[in-house]
Amino acid sequence: MADAVEAGKVAAARRAVDENIKKGQVVGIGSGSTIVFAVQRIAERNKKEELNLVCIPTSFQARQLIHEYGLTLGNLETSPEIDIAIDGADEVDDDINLIKGGGGCLMQEKIIASCSKKFFVIADTRKNSRVLGTTWRKGVPIEVLPMAYKPVQLKINQLLGGNAVLRMASKKAGPVITDNGNFLIDWEFEGAQDWMAVERVLQNVPGVIETGLFLNMTHVAYFGSPDGQVLVRTRKN
Numbered sequence: 001m002a003d004a005v006e007a008g009k010v011a012a013a014r015r016a017v018d019e020n021i022k023k024g025q026v027v028g029i030g031s032g033s034t035i036v037f038a039v040q041r042i043a044e045r046n047k048k049e050e051l052n053l054v055c056i057p058t059s060f061q062a063r064q065l066i067h068e069y070g071l072t073l074g075n076l077e078t079s080p081e082i083d084i085a086i087d088g089a090d091e092v093d094d095d096i097n098l099i100k101g102g103g104g105c106l107m108q109e110k111i112i113a114s115c116s117k118k119f120f121v122i123a124d125t126r127k128n129s130r131v132l133g134t135t136w137r138k139g140v141p142i143e144v145l146p147m148a149y150k151p152v153q154l155k156i157n158q159l160l161g162g163n164a165v166l167r168m169a170s171k172k173a174g175p176v177i178t179d180n181g182n183f184l185i186d187w188e189f190e191g192a193q194d195w196m197a198v199e200r201v202l203q204n205v206p207g208v209i210e211t212g213l214f215l216n217m218t219h220v221a222y223f224g225s226p227d228g229q230v231l232v233r234t235r236k237n
């Protein structure tokens with residue numbers, strides 16, 4: 001089963017890289033397990049084609065990957081406009097809206113996606129849902145300022161219902177700390193939601209820094225199957 005899922009990730013990653021990465025681009029590099037296969041493919045092509053890319057990381061992990069695979073590391077100060085960004089997702093709905101942040105990264109990912117002319121998502125087919133919350137049952141990750149986590153939890157519960165849970169670390173006592181030194185709250189919800197409205201509510205709670213809802217940001221999503229087939233979904237509007 002694990003191998004089959006990995007094969008799907010590899011297929012999606014390779015297809016997205018081969019269809020979209022061109023010489024001389026500034027490329028946003030996402031975070032998670034699927035992006036590793038995209039970076040591997042970029043490095044493979046780079047050896048043959050000398051792509052001359054500048055890669056902008058979305059996390060500590062992404063920065064390490066860029067170093068490990070011998071790619072050129074950039075930043076938003078020198079490259080504030082990005083040609084394309086590629087990233088994974090925890091779940092993708094019919095309109096290619098995403099939940100992200102299951103691995104603790106979302107804020108830098110969202111900034112990089114927002115600075116990119118084109119944003120591509122790569123995932124195995126398990127992530128391809130019609131409605132967010134169908135297969136991803138861990139809630140919407142929300143990055144919060146540590147001193148405000150308790151009132152933020154209370155306000156989210158009052159305004160949206162559901163259950164706003166502080167994410168705890170597994171190999172450390174206490175909460176997960178993001179790459180930006182913040183806490184994460186996972187908003188567990190039931191049923192279909194008006195995601196634009198949910199995003200507006202969350203963004204208006206003081207102490208919320210960013211949410212893992214990526215709405216109307218993705219241009220194309222690639223979903224890989226264990227047999228190597230890739231389903232490509234392009235945003236309608």
Ligand SMILES: O=C[C@H](O)[C@H](O)[C@H](O)COP(=O)(O)O
Nearest residue numbers: 032033034088101103104105
């Ligand atoms: O926090 C992590 C990021 O948002 C990931 O891109 C997301 O969780 C998907 O990760 P994976 O490729 O491991 O499924």
